[in-house]
Amino acid sequence: MMQQLQRPYCARCQHRIRSILRDVDDYALENLDSTKACYLYKKGQVIFSEGIPPTGLFCVHKGKVKVYKTGGEGREKIMRLAKNGDVIGYRSLLTGEPSSVSAAALEESVICCIPQETFFKLLRGNGGFSMRIIELLSAELGRAEEEIVHIAQKPVRERLAEALLLLKDTYGTEDGDSSALNVRLSREELAGIVGTAVETLVRALAEFKRQRLISTEKKKIRILDLPRLIEIGNLHD
Amino acid sequence: MMQQLQRPYCARCQHRIRSILRDVDDYALENLDSTKACYLYKKGQVIFSEGIPPTGLFCVHKGKVKVYKTGGEGREKIMRLAKNGDVIGYRSLLTGEPSSVSAAALEESVICCIPQETFFKLLRGNGGFSMRIIELLSAELGRAEEEIVHIAQKPVRERLAEALLLLKDTYGTEDGDSSALNVRLSREELAGIVGTAVETLVRALAEFKRQRLISTEKKKIRILDLPRLIEIGNLHD
DNA sequence: CGAGCGATTGAAAAGACTCAACCACCGTGG
DNA sequence: CCACGGTGGTTGAGTCTTTTCAATCGCTCG
Numbered sequence: 001m002m003q004q005l006q007r008p009y010c011a012r013c014q015h016r017i018r019s020i021l022r023d024v025d026d027y028a029l030e031n032l033d034s035t036k037a038c039y040l041y042k043k044g045q046v047i048f049s050e051g052i053p054p055t056g057l058f059c060v061h062k063g064k065v066k067v068y069k070t071g072g073e074g075r076e077k078i079m080r081l082a083k084n085g086d087v088i089g090y091r092s093l094l095t096g097e098p099s100s101v102s103a104a105a106l107e108e109s110v111i112c113c114i115p116q117e118t119f120f121k122l123l124r125g126n127g128g129f130s131m132r133i134i135e136l137l138s139a140e141l142g143r144a145e146e147e148i149v150h151i152a153q154k155p156v157r158e159r160l161a162e163a164l165l166l167l168k169d170t171y172g173t174e175d176g177d178s179s180a181l182n183v184r185l186s187r188e189e190l191a192g193i194v195g196t197a198v199e200t201l202v203r204a205l206a207e208f209k210r211q212r213l214i215s216t217e218k219k220k221i222r223i224l225d226l227p228r229l230i231e232i233g234n235l236h237d
Numbered sequence: 238m239m240q241q242l243q244r245p246y247c248a249r250c251q252h253r254i255r256s257i258l259r260d261v262d263d264y265a266l267e268n269l270d271s272t273k274a275c276y277l278y279k280k281g282q283v284i285f286s287e288g289i290p291p292t293g294l295f296c297v298h299k300g301k302v303k304v305y306k307t308g309g310e311g312r313e314k315i316m317r318l319a320k321n322g323d324v325i326g327y328r329s330l331l332t333g334e335p336s337s338v339s340a341a342a343l344e345e346s347v348i349c350c351i352p353q354e355t356f357f358k359l360l361r362g363n364g365g366f367s368m369r370i371i372e373l374l375s376a377e378l379g380r381a382e383e384e385i386v387h388i389a390q391k392p393v394r395e396r397l398a399e400a401l402l403l404l405k406d407t408y409g410t411e412d413g414d415s416s417a418l419n420v421r422l423s424r425e426e427l428a429g430i431v432g433t434a435v436e437t438l439v440r441a442l443a444e445f446k447r448q449r450l451i452s453t454e455k456k457k458i459r460i461l462d463l464p465r466l467i468e469i470g471n472l473h474d
Numbered sequence: 475c476g477a478g479c480g481a482t483t484g485a486a487a488a489g490a491c492t493c494a495a496c497c498a499c500c501g502t503g504g
Numbered sequence: 505c506c507a508c509g510g511t512g513g514t515t516g517a518g519t520c521t522t523t524t525c526a527a528t529c530g531c532t533c534g
Contacts, residue, residue, distance in 0.1 A: 477532105485526085489522075497514075501511105503506105
């Protein structure tokens with residue numbers, strides 16, 4: 001399915017200092033490096049799927065990943081976007097349930113998989129690591145609860161503004177064009193972030209274009225009026 | 238503001254075996270009992286408020302509590318319902334931020350407050366306790382993500398069915414009337430659980446009554462057709 | 475070149491929200 | 505004791521938002 005790669009060393013990984021592995025000791029790092037696996041996923045490839053028991057913790061070495069849930073009528077809600085140094089798949093690992101979400105690569109991505117046993121060894125052996133996990137879960141829970149209120153109470157237009165700001169925050173802008181978001185999403189994916197139907201998303205995008213807040217050129221989105229976008233996104237907080 | 242009570246002993250608390258304190262050792266329990274405080278809150282009294290730095294971990298000894306967020310136009314979204322043995326206020330404690338939610342008593346409630354320092358002492362000193370916190374956060378995150386999809390994709394009618402089932406699960410039914418929910422909520426609060434406007438909630442309730450799925454008598458809600466309610470609530474999962 | 479998918483637009487319908495009025499109940503103070 | 509005011513619940517009507525369905529367009533890939 002996906003290509004297996006030679007493992008990069010966590011010990012030398014540039015993302016590690018900002019990741020949840022930041023204060024894992026050398027001994028544990030060695031164990032980690034010797035038990036993990038590393039894969040190359042092509043754009044669109046599924047990393048793991050809802051309903052399947054998790055096999056380990058996934059760590060994005062390089063690339064962009066969407067974490068999503070598939071709702072009743074097959075509509076996809078994107079729960080989280082992961083970038084270099086982010087981990088995914090930890091929640092179901094911790095509850096011992098089958099995964100409650102799926103994950104797929106938004107672009108070609110290199111992703112390491114830390115086996116379940118290694119993960120739990122880290123958790124038990126290292127107080128710092130379990131504290132990082134707690135912080136991660138707390139932050140995610142906070143974000144999720146925010147999103148519940150927003151989806152329940154804010155109109156699409158404001159949620160779209162928020163989504164665009166999130167994309168800028170998460171993936172930044174292109175080298176040489178600081179207004180162009182550094183990620184390419186289909187309209188369906190964008191709708192999945194906002195939590196609305198594709199057609200509604202397209203109309204909201206068109207309105208933003210008319211108002212010169214953004215411009216689009218295929219999947220490339222440029223932010224033309226950041227202050228105004230922030231205003232719209234945070235209007236009803 | 239609220240009445241301070243003599244502290245009940247955690248060591249003898251009947252809820253402890255099912256709570257996150259279940260495997261705290263005797264020594265730590267003693268420290269807990271000597272540093273905590275315990276208060277009586279009347280119906281409607283606020284326990285803590287959004288935006289205020291947390292002072293400790295709250296543990297519901299007896300009573301019913303709503304945890305909620307206030308959205309843009311002052312509309313209240315209820316995020317969680319707590320019962321005997323449940324803890325609230327842990328998330329902001331863990332991230333070190335001001336509280337992202339408020340909490341208030343749904344009925345007269347006895348609630349203990351474990352000071353921040355005692356809480357962190359438990360967290361550092363006891364691997365089991367931090368594991369319980371991780372499980373709690375993971376479960377809450379799972380529930381929150383479920384709710385995001387539901388609010389984004391399910392109509393009010395189905396979310397109301399879910400809410401009624403949640404109330405039954407959480408607080409059970411009255412002694413001597415196994416169809417009557419053992420909790421009294423205002424229509425506004427019910428709307429806050431479902432995530433909709435009061436008028437919309439009232440209409441959905443009226444429809445359920447017409448279809449003989451439930452009956453209401455003031456704030457008392459009886460579930461008349463549980464199987465059908467389950468069907469409606471889980472239709473689009 | 476044609477098939478097919480993703481993006482876009484239009485039109486209609488459904489769902490939910492708002493506003494306003496009204497009712498029912500409750501407790502208070504005269 | 506009763507009138508009063510207030511709050512919470514309910515209903516109706518109209519409006520706005522969002523969804524749905526259908527059709528079109530444009531591009532890409534075989």
